[in-house]
Amino acid sequence: MPPDGATPWGFLPLLAVMLPVAGMVAALPLGARWAERLALALMPVGLLLALGTAVAVQAAGAPLWHALGHWAPPLGLALRADGLSAAMLLAAAVVIGATAVFARAQFGTPAGAPEARAAFAFWPLLLGIWGATNLALVANDLFTAYVALELLTFAAMPLVALDGRRETLAAALRYLMFALLGSVLYLLGAALLYGVAGTLDVVLLAGRVDGSLPVVVAAALMTAGLLAKTALLPLHLWLPPAHAGAPAAGSAVLSALVVKGSFVLLLRLWYGVLAGIPGPAAGQLLAALGAAAILLGSVAALAQPRLKLLVAYSTVAQIGYLFLMFPLMAAMPDTETAAKAWTGGILQAVSHALAKAAMFLAVGLMAARIGHDRLDGLAGAGRAAPVPLLTFGLAGLTLMGVPPSGGFAAKWLLLSAAIEGGQWWWALVILAGGLLTGGYVYRVLAAGLAGGGAGPPAPRAAAPEAIALGLAILSVLLGLVPLAAFGLVQVGRMDMLP
Amino acid sequence: MTAGHLADLLIAAAILALALGVVLARQVFTAVALFVAFGLLMGFAWVRLEALDVALTEAAIGAGLSGLLLLGAARRLARTGAPVDEKPPRRAQVVAIGIACATVTAALGAAILALPDPAPSLAPMVVASLPALDLGNPVTGVLMGFRALDTLLEAAVLALAVIGIWALTPNRAWGGAPGWTQPRATEGPLALLARLLPPFGIVVAAHVLWVGADAPGGKFQAAAILAAMWLLPWMAGLAAPPPTGAAWLRAAVAVGPLAFILAGFGGLLLEGAFLAYAPGAAKATILAVEVVLTGSIAVALALLVLGPAVAR
Incomplete structure (x- = not known):
């Protein structure tokens, strides 16, 4: 970190964390109507802060720092925004902003209307997820990161049960069990690391830990905990009922962002704290779980009778791709191949965030239009809900990895890193996963485009439809951004040789 | 062995026994009562470790407030007679969970014994x-x-x-x-x-x-x-x-x-x-x-x- 503990633009990521958190707390006395207005007013501000962070990181070619209260680590806490943070901050701002506008139709409070329970809860929960995600992205202290995980869990869990039905409450409780187990394992590991090195600061830890037994145990515990929160197979059991049970706007942020927060912390652990310590077998194991998630998750998605569950299983599968970067990073460290794997993994996280948010919103619109989300009753959806069906298809292109989408760019980078690194088996998994994804996307499109069935088209919800479509288009256009721009996510990689 | 060591041993043994009791208790109310006692003894343990702030918090939040929350939940369960639709876990499941817990405990124990002594600390x-x-x-x-x-x-x-x-x-x-x-x-x-x-x-x-x-x-x-x-x-x-x-x-x-x-x-x-x-x-x-x-x-x-x- 810089000698004086802060960089000129370090306050940008700080504000990106604190404004949503302040909004979340203020929403309580403000009540549903004003909380909604506050949340919507914060959206453009947050987007500008994320853009500003990205520009400042790119321009400086180095991470931004902000030492809280001028106390430098190890005594104090610092926030650190690197290229990974900047890219994910942008994705979070876009997804949260789009979801907020989309959700006005369901959780808006018109003038004079009494406050409703769901509306009261939704806006602070949305702001809480935003602030917690941003904190997970820029925290540089293992305990601050733990607080971020806690905030994330406690904001996400009520969102799962927001409609108040018995099944969603059960899904939320199951989610809570997995998430708390993850928290406990993470915290045990963090305490061990403090016992080894006397600091919780990620950058300082990187120089102070070695492959000793306590470090290995800590790494294993924290990795297992974070995997439970990221829902990597076989710790994914909580995800489908939780993500399918939430209201559409909730599912969108849960699938797009909440599972990515713990994933980014896993990257901080492996490529920050433990840089160079985990052996090649550990990376192969993570990727093997990822491959199993891709194949089994996609097959499960193919077999689902209901749209929301299909999309939720698709999340289980797409999370698997994120873990292919681990052995590829280790194959040829400090080379162009490792850089490709790193960019590919992060690009997968960003493009999946946009595409999956679009997909859940589209499915929510379709279900609202035709009154159910059963696949066998989807005939005529193409006429009753053409825009959401188109949105689903476009988002599906990104998930499949069809050019020119962001998903294509991500999977192409991972694929070429796999071949360059001599690990062709991961390339096969990527291709097979793409085919299976194509299968379940086709199933929905074919069912929706079949004629007959549906009654008269319901009134259109123009703004929510446009929002979902916009997200899907963004996820496709992401692949057209010239690859040089992705140099951004290389800034501040801690696993590189100094 | 000094009296202090003896007290520590007794507290540690009692904490373990209470923890086991919480897990094994058949009645929700019994488990909660044992949990409150567990929290209070943890408070004692923190006192012995000369962490008075933590001891106070453990007693107030860990035993007091959590106990109250759990008691409320137990009473609610007893009143509404919430249907227990969860089937009791199969024997294989129980064994697997036991092995996982034992592994984590053993790994933690080994790791703690291998920690540097004196421990690096930010206290100074x-x-x-x-x-x-x-x-x-x-x-x-x-x-x-x-x-x-x-x-x-x-x-x-x-x-x-x-x-x-x-x-x-x-x-x-x-x-x-x-x-x-x-x-x-x-x-x-x-x-x-x-x-x-x-x-x-x-x-x-x-x-x-x-x-x-x-x-x-x-x-x-x-x-x-x-x-x-x-x-x-x-x-x-x-x-x-x-x-x-x-x-x-x-x-x-x-x-x-x-x-x-x-x-x-x-x-x-x-x-x-x-x-x-x-x-x-x-x-x-x-x-x-x-x-x-x-x-x-x-x-x-x-x-x-x-x-x-x-x-x-």
Whole structure:
């Protein structure tokens, strides 16, 4: 970190964390109507802060720092925004902003209307997820990161049960069990690391830990905990009922962002704290779980009778791709191949965030239009809900990895890193996963485009439809951004040789 | 072996036995009672480790408040007779879980024995930097100074917890009062305590908060005591809980974290870093924030125990 503990633009990521958190707390006395207005007013501000962070990181070619209260680590806490943070901050701002506008139709409070329970809860929960995600992205202290995980869990869990039905409450409780187990394992590991090195600061830890037994145990515990929160197979059991049970706007942020927060912390652990310590077998194991998630998750998605569950299983599968970067990073460290794997993994996280948010919103619109989300009753959806069906298809292109989408760019980078690194088996998994994804996307499109069935088209919800479509288009256009721009996510990689 | 070692051994053995009892207990109520005892003994363990602040918090939050929450849940379960549709786990499942737990325990034990001795610690650095904050209690220095962001965010988590619990309210009960309607206790220990304790409790809480700057104590412990004092008259049926729609109640939960955040932004504007305190004003700012925060935490803790509003 810089000698004086802060960089000129370090306050940008700080504000990106604190404004949503302040909004979340203020929403309580403000009540549903004003909380909604506050949340919507914060959206453009947050987007500008994320853009500003990205520009400042790119321009400086180095991470931004902000030492809280001028106390430098190890005594104090610092926030650190690197290229990974900047890219994910942008994705979070876009997804949260789009979801907020989309959700006005369901959780808006018109003038004079009494406050409703769901509306009261939704806006602070949305702001809480935003602030917690941003904190997970820029925290540089293992305990601050733990607080971020806690905030994330406690904001996400009520969102799962927001409609108040018995099944969603059960899904939320199951989610809570997995998430708390993850928290406990993470915290045990963090305490061990403090016992080894006397600091919780990620950058300082990187120089102070070695492959000793306590470090290995800590790494294993924290990795297992974070995997439970990221829902990597076989710790994914909580995800489908939780993500399918939430209201559409909730599912969108849960699938797009909440599972990515713990994933980014896993990257901080492996490529920050433990840089160079985990052996090649550990990376192969993570990727093997990822491959199993891709194949089994996609097959499960193919077999689902209901749209929301299909999309939720698709999340289980797409999370698997994120873990292919681990052995590829280790194959040829400090080379162009490792850089490709790193960019590919992060690009997968960003493009999946946009595409999956679009997909859940589209499915929510379709279900609202035709009154159910059963696949066998989807005939005529193409006429009753053409825009959401188109949105689903476009988002599906990104998930499949069809050019020119962001998903294509991500999977192409991972694929070429796999071949360059001599690990062709991961390339096969990527291709097979793409085919299976194509299968379940086709199933929905074919069912929706079949004629007959549906009654008269319901009134259109123009703004929510446009929002979902916009997200899907963004996820496709992401692949057209010239690859040089992705140099951004290389800034501040801690696993590189100094 | 000294008497101290013997006491440590006894406490450790009792903690393990109680933990085992919590897991093995057949009745929910028994498990909760054992859990409260477990929390109190953990408090003793922290005293033996000379961590008085942690001991106080463990007793107040870990045993007291969590115990109260669990008791409430157990009573609710007994009343509604919640259907147990979970099948008891199969033997293979139990064995697998046992093996996993044993592995984690063994790995933790081995790792802890392999930790460097003496342990690297930030304590000397904390003590050396404490004068800058004008505080005497290093724990308060860490919580309100060096790691103030974590404390601020934890306070925000508490407000979020209230929102999360209220989100479980049935729609038609929205804005109403929590379901804590007790028969009015006119005689017996509860009626006496509910009338007698609160004035003393409030004084004790104020003391715990005030000495927190220089001695063990502080806002979380004080807030837990305050919350208990507030809950007592409700439990005795002497007072009715306020409606969750009341503006003052919602403001009371939010004002503490908001004051903390405001102090943070003040530091950013005036001193150039979030949560930086102006030279000479550190202690005054910290105490002011702590006082407001104590009130908010107390209200939030009480609301967590009271639960969501119920339809009447």
